[in-house]
Amino acid sequence: MTCEELVELVTAYLDGALDPETEQRFVEHLELCDGCEIYVEQIRRTAAEVGQVEPEDLSAETRDRLLEAFRSFPR
Protein backbone atom coordinates (compact mmCIF):
# COMPACT_ATOMS: atom_id res chain seq x y z
CA MET A 1 0.00 0.00 0.00
CA THR A 2 1.43 3.37 -1.00
CA CYS A 3 0.86 6.65 0.84
CA GLU A 4 -1.22 7.83 -2.12
CA GLU A 5 -3.49 4.79 -1.71
CA LEU A 6 -3.64 5.00 2.07
CA VAL A 7 -4.96 8.57 2.19
CA GLU A 8 -8.08 7.45 0.28
CA LEU A 9 -8.86 4.72 2.82
CA VAL A 10 -8.70 6.73 6.04
CA THR A 11 -12.45 7.14 6.55
CA ALA A 12 -13.07 3.45 5.80
CA TYR A 13 -10.31 2.61 8.29
CA LEU A 14 -11.75 4.86 11.01
CA ASP A 15 -15.18 3.25 10.46
CA GLY A 16 -13.66 -0.23 10.77
CA ALA A 17 -14.95 -0.94 7.27
CA LEU A 18 -11.78 -2.25 5.62
CA ASP A 19 -11.55 -5.96 4.90
CA PRO A 20 -9.12 -7.67 7.31
CA GLU A 21 -6.31 -8.00 4.79
CA THR A 22 -6.46 -4.36 3.68
CA GLU A 23 -6.74 -3.23 7.28
CA GLN A 24 -3.59 -5.15 8.15
CA ARG A 25 -1.68 -3.54 5.28
CA PHE A 26 -3.04 -0.16 6.34
CA VAL A 27 -1.89 -0.62 9.93
CA GLU A 28 1.52 -1.95 8.90
CA HIS A 29 2.05 1.02 6.62
CA LEU A 30 0.95 3.41 9.34
CA GLU A 31 3.46 1.99 11.82
CA LEU A 32 6.33 2.68 9.45
CA CYS A 33 5.27 5.97 7.86
CA ASP A 34 5.30 9.25 9.80
CA GLY A 35 3.70 11.12 6.91
CA CYS A 36 0.63 8.89 6.87
CA GLU A 37 0.44 8.80 10.64
CA ILE A 38 0.26 12.59 10.57
CA TYR A 39 -2.35 12.47 7.81
CA VAL A 40 -4.64 10.04 9.66
CA GLU A 41 -4.32 12.07 12.84
CA GLN A 42 -5.26 15.21 10.89
CA ILE A 43 -8.38 13.57 9.47
CA ARG A 44 -9.34 12.59 13.04
CA ARG A 45 -8.68 16.11 14.20
CA THR A 46 -10.70 17.48 11.28
CA ALA A 47 -13.70 15.33 12.20
CA ALA A 48 -13.39 16.51 15.80
CA GLU A 49 -13.19 20.17 14.72
CA VAL A 50 -16.24 19.73 12.49
CA GLY A 51 -18.06 18.44 15.57
CA GLN A 52 -17.53 21.85 17.18
CA VAL A 53 -19.24 23.78 14.39
CA GLU A 54 -22.64 25.22 15.15
CA PRO A 55 -24.77 24.64 12.06
CA GLU A 56 -26.76 27.53 10.60
CA ASP A 57 -30.07 28.24 12.24
CA LEU A 58 -33.69 28.80 11.32
CA SER A 59 -34.74 32.38 10.65
CA ALA A 60 -36.19 34.17 13.67
CA GLU A 61 -39.60 34.35 11.93
CA THR A 62 -39.82 30.60 11.36
CA ARG A 63 -38.63 29.96 14.89
CA ASP A 64 -41.23 32.29 16.40
CA ARG A 65 -43.95 30.85 14.21
CA LEU A 66 -43.08 27.32 15.35
CA LEU A 67 -42.98 28.26 19.03
CA GLU A 68 -46.38 29.87 18.63
CA ALA A 69 -47.71 26.81 16.75
CA PHE A 70 -46.43 24.56 19.52
CA ARG A 71 -48.03 26.73 22.20
CA SER A 72 -51.43 26.75 20.53
CA PHE A 73 -51.41 23.16 19.30
CA PRO A 74 -54.60 21.42 20.55
CA ARG A 75 -53.76 18.68 23.07
Place this chain on the structure above:
Amino acid sequence: MLLYRRHVGVVVPTDDVLVAGLRTGDEETFACLLNGWSGSMLRLARSFVSTTASAEEVVQDTWLAVFEGIGRFEGRSSLRTWVYRILVNIARKRATREQRTVPWTSLVPDHVPTVDPQRFRGPGDQYPGGWRAFPDRWPTTESEVLAHEVRSTVAAAVESLPIRQQVVLTLRDIDGYGAEDVCALLEISMVNQRVLLHRARATVRGRLERYFTGVDA
Protein backbone atom coordinates in the same frame (compact mmCIF):
# COMPACT_ATOMS: atom_id res chain seq x y z
CA MET B 1 -13.95 5.02 16.55
CA LEU B 2 -15.64 8.20 17.58
CA LEU B 3 -13.56 8.64 20.71
CA TYR B 4 -12.14 11.85 19.34
CA ARG B 5 -15.60 13.37 19.11
CA ARG B 6 -16.73 15.59 21.92
CA HIS B 7 -20.33 16.55 22.19
CA VAL B 8 -20.71 20.29 22.42
CA GLY B 9 -23.46 22.83 22.28
CA VAL B 10 -26.94 22.03 23.38
CA VAL B 11 -27.38 19.22 25.87
CA VAL B 12 -30.54 17.37 24.93
CA PRO B 13 -32.37 15.29 27.61
CA THR B 14 -33.32 11.63 27.14
CA ASP B 15 -36.04 10.62 24.70
CA ASP B 16 -38.51 9.77 27.50
CA VAL B 17 -38.27 13.30 28.85
CA LEU B 18 -38.45 14.84 25.37
CA VAL B 19 -41.46 12.81 24.24
CA ALA B 20 -43.32 13.56 27.48
CA GLY B 21 -42.47 17.26 27.05
CA LEU B 22 -43.72 17.35 23.47
CA ARG B 23 -46.92 15.53 24.40
CA THR B 24 -47.76 17.80 27.30
CA GLY B 25 -46.78 20.98 25.45
CA ASP B 26 -43.72 21.87 27.51
CA GLU B 27 -42.24 24.89 25.75
CA GLU B 28 -38.78 24.51 27.22
CA THR B 29 -38.51 21.01 25.73
CA PHE B 30 -39.53 22.21 22.30
CA ALA B 31 -37.20 25.22 22.41
CA CYS B 32 -34.35 22.90 23.35
CA LEU B 33 -35.04 20.68 20.34
CA LEU B 34 -35.36 23.68 18.04
CA ASN B 35 -31.96 24.90 19.17
CA GLY B 36 -30.29 21.52 19.05
CA TRP B 37 -31.61 20.07 15.81
CA SER B 38 -32.68 22.90 13.49
CA GLY B 39 -29.27 23.42 11.89
CA SER B 40 -28.91 19.77 10.90
CA MET B 41 -32.53 19.63 9.79
CA LEU B 42 -32.08 22.68 7.57
CA ARG B 43 -29.00 21.20 5.97
CA LEU B 44 -30.75 17.90 5.44
CA ALA B 45 -33.78 19.63 3.91
CA ARG B 46 -31.59 21.82 1.73
CA SER B 47 -30.11 18.72 0.10
CA PHE B 48 -33.52 17.84 -1.35
CA VAL B 49 -35.12 21.17 -2.21
CA SER B 50 -33.92 24.08 -4.28
CA THR B 51 -33.87 27.09 -1.98
CA THR B 52 -33.13 27.98 1.63
CA ALA B 53 -36.66 29.36 1.97
CA SER B 54 -38.05 26.06 0.77
CA ALA B 55 -35.83 24.18 3.23
CA GLU B 56 -37.16 26.35 6.07
CA GLU B 57 -40.68 25.40 5.10
CA VAL B 58 -39.74 21.73 5.09
CA VAL B 59 -38.36 22.08 8.62
CA GLN B 60 -41.50 23.92 9.68
CA ASP B 61 -43.81 21.30 8.13
CA THR B 62 -41.75 18.59 9.79
CA TRP B 63 -42.29 20.08 13.24
CA LEU B 64 -46.02 20.50 12.57
CA ALA B 65 -46.14 16.82 11.57
CA VAL B 66 -44.24 15.96 14.76
CA PHE B 67 -46.81 17.83 16.91
CA GLU B 68 -49.54 15.83 15.14
CA GLY B 69 -47.80 12.51 15.35
CA ILE B 70 -45.98 12.55 18.68
CA GLY B 71 -48.90 10.78 20.37
CA ARG B 72 -48.26 7.80 18.12
CA PHE B 73 -44.46 7.72 18.57
CA GLU B 74 -43.58 4.26 19.88
CA GLY B 75 -39.88 4.65 20.50
CA ARG B 76 -38.77 1.98 18.05
CA SER B 77 -36.12 4.39 16.83
CA SER B 78 -34.67 7.37 18.65
CA LEU B 79 -36.86 10.46 18.64
CA ARG B 80 -34.33 12.32 16.53
CA THR B 81 -34.20 9.58 13.89
CA TRP B 82 -38.00 9.53 13.81
CA VAL B 83 -38.09 13.31 13.31
CA TYR B 84 -35.37 13.20 10.64
CA ARG B 85 -37.28 10.47 8.76
CA ILE B 86 -40.41 12.60 8.73
CA LEU B 87 -38.29 15.44 7.39
CA VAL B 88 -36.79 13.33 4.61
CA ASN B 89 -40.29 12.19 3.54
CA ILE B 90 -41.62 15.73 3.47
CA ALA B 91 -38.53 16.99 1.66
CA ARG B 92 -38.74 14.24 -0.96
CA LYS B 93 -42.40 15.02 -1.70
CA ARG B 94 -41.61 18.67 -2.02
CA ALA B 95 -38.64 18.01 -4.27
CA THR B 96 -40.91 16.01 -6.57
CA ARG B 97 -43.33 18.94 -6.67
CA GLU B 98 -40.44 21.27 -7.46
CA GLN B 99 -39.35 18.72 -10.05
CA ARG B 100 -35.99 18.64 -8.44
CA THR B 101 -35.47 14.93 -8.06
CA VAL B 102 -31.74 14.54 -8.19
CA PRO B 103 -30.97 11.01 -7.11
CA TRP B 104 -28.40 10.99 -4.35
CA THR B 105 -26.63 8.01 -5.80
CA SER B 106 -25.79 9.36 -9.23
CA LEU B 107 -23.77 12.28 -7.99
CA VAL B 108 -20.92 10.72 -6.12
CA PRO B 109 -17.58 11.55 -7.69
CA ASP B 110 -15.36 8.54 -7.26
CA HIS B 111 -11.80 7.82 -8.31
CA VAL B 112 -10.89 11.48 -8.11
CA PRO B 113 -8.01 11.79 -5.63
CA THR B 114 -8.79 13.69 -2.42
CA VAL B 115 -5.14 14.71 -2.04
CA ASP B 116 -3.26 16.51 -4.82
CA PRO B 117 -1.30 13.80 -6.76
CA GLN B 118 1.61 16.27 -6.98
CA ARG B 119 2.26 15.60 -3.31
CA PHE B 120 3.24 12.02 -4.06
CA ARG B 121 6.26 10.64 -5.90
CA GLY B 122 5.74 9.68 -9.54
CA PRO B 123 5.94 6.22 -11.17
CA GLY B 124 9.63 6.65 -12.10
CA ASP B 125 10.64 7.26 -8.49
CA GLN B 126 12.22 4.75 -6.15
CA TYR B 127 9.14 5.06 -3.91
CA PRO B 128 6.20 5.66 -6.27
CA GLY B 129 3.10 6.91 -4.47
CA GLY B 130 5.10 7.98 -1.39
CA TRP B 131 4.89 11.47 0.08
CA ARG B 132 7.32 13.92 -1.53
CA ALA B 133 7.24 15.79 1.76
CA PHE B 134 5.27 14.73 4.83
CA PRO B 135 2.35 16.93 5.82
CA ASP B 136 3.41 19.45 8.47
CA ARG B 137 2.18 18.76 11.97
CA TRP B 138 -0.48 21.18 13.17
CA PRO B 139 -0.23 23.20 16.38
CA THR B 140 -2.65 22.49 19.20
CA THR B 141 -5.26 25.18 19.65
CA GLU B 142 -5.01 25.97 23.31
CA SER B 143 -5.46 29.70 22.91
CA GLU B 144 -9.07 30.85 22.64
CA VAL B 145 -8.24 33.19 19.76
CA LEU B 146 -6.70 30.41 17.69
CA ALA B 147 -9.52 28.00 18.57
CA HIS B 148 -12.02 30.60 17.40
CA GLU B 149 -10.19 31.10 14.10
CA VAL B 150 -10.05 27.35 13.57
CA ARG B 151 -13.80 27.11 14.13
CA SER B 152 -14.52 29.82 11.55
CA THR B 153 -12.14 28.20 9.08
CA VAL B 154 -13.90 24.86 9.53
CA ALA B 155 -17.37 26.42 9.36
CA ALA B 156 -16.50 28.21 6.10
CA ALA B 157 -15.03 25.02 4.66
CA VAL B 158 -18.15 23.02 5.54
CA GLU B 159 -20.40 25.68 3.98
CA SER B 160 -18.41 25.51 0.75
CA LEU B 161 -18.87 21.76 0.31
CA PRO B 162 -21.39 20.31 -2.14
CA ILE B 163 -24.66 19.94 -0.23
CA ARG B 164 -24.66 16.13 -0.16
CA GLN B 165 -21.21 16.08 1.37
CA GLN B 166 -22.39 18.69 3.89
CA VAL B 167 -25.33 16.54 4.88
CA VAL B 168 -23.34 13.35 5.38
CA LEU B 169 -20.61 15.23 7.26
CA THR B 170 -23.20 16.94 9.47
CA LEU B 171 -24.99 13.69 10.29
CA ARG B 172 -21.77 11.82 10.99
CA ASP B 173 -19.42 14.34 12.61
CA ILE B 174 -21.82 16.85 14.18
CA ASP B 175 -24.87 14.73 15.04
CA GLY B 176 -22.74 11.66 15.72
CA TYR B 177 -24.81 9.20 13.66
CA GLY B 178 -23.18 5.94 12.59
CA ALA B 179 -22.68 4.96 8.96
CA GLU B 180 -25.63 2.52 8.89
CA ASP B 181 -28.07 5.10 10.23
CA VAL B 182 -27.00 7.65 7.63
CA CYS B 183 -27.39 5.13 4.81
CA ALA B 184 -30.87 4.16 6.04
CA LEU B 185 -31.97 7.77 6.43
CA LEU B 186 -30.73 8.93 3.04
CA GLU B 187 -31.27 5.64 1.22
CA ILE B 188 -27.72 5.57 -0.10
CA SER B 189 -25.22 2.73 -0.21
CA MET B 190 -22.39 2.31 2.31
CA VAL B 191 -19.90 3.03 -0.44
CA ASN B 192 -21.58 6.30 -1.44
CA GLN B 193 -21.89 7.34 2.17
CA ARG B 194 -18.20 6.74 2.74
CA VAL B 195 -17.09 8.48 -0.45
CA LEU B 196 -19.16 11.56 0.45
CA LEU B 197 -17.87 11.61 4.03
CA HIS B 198 -14.27 11.07 3.05
CA ARG B 199 -14.29 13.74 0.36
CA ALA B 200 -15.88 16.15 2.81
CA ARG B 201 -13.33 15.46 5.54
CA ALA B 202 -10.42 15.59 3.11
CA THR B 203 -11.55 18.98 1.80
CA VAL B 204 -11.98 20.43 5.29
CA ARG B 205 -8.58 18.98 6.26
CA GLY B 206 -7.09 20.75 3.24
CA ARG B 207 -8.55 24.07 4.39
CA LEU B 208 -7.20 23.56 7.87
CA GLU B 209 -3.81 22.69 6.44
CA ARG B 210 -3.79 25.89 4.43
CA TYR B 211 -4.79 27.80 7.54
CA PHE B 212 -2.17 26.20 9.79
CA THR B 213 0.76 26.02 7.39
CA GLY B 214 0.03 28.12 4.35
CA VAL B 215 0.47 25.02 2.15
CA ASP B 216 -2.13 24.27 -0.50
CA ALA B 217 -3.66 20.83 -0.20
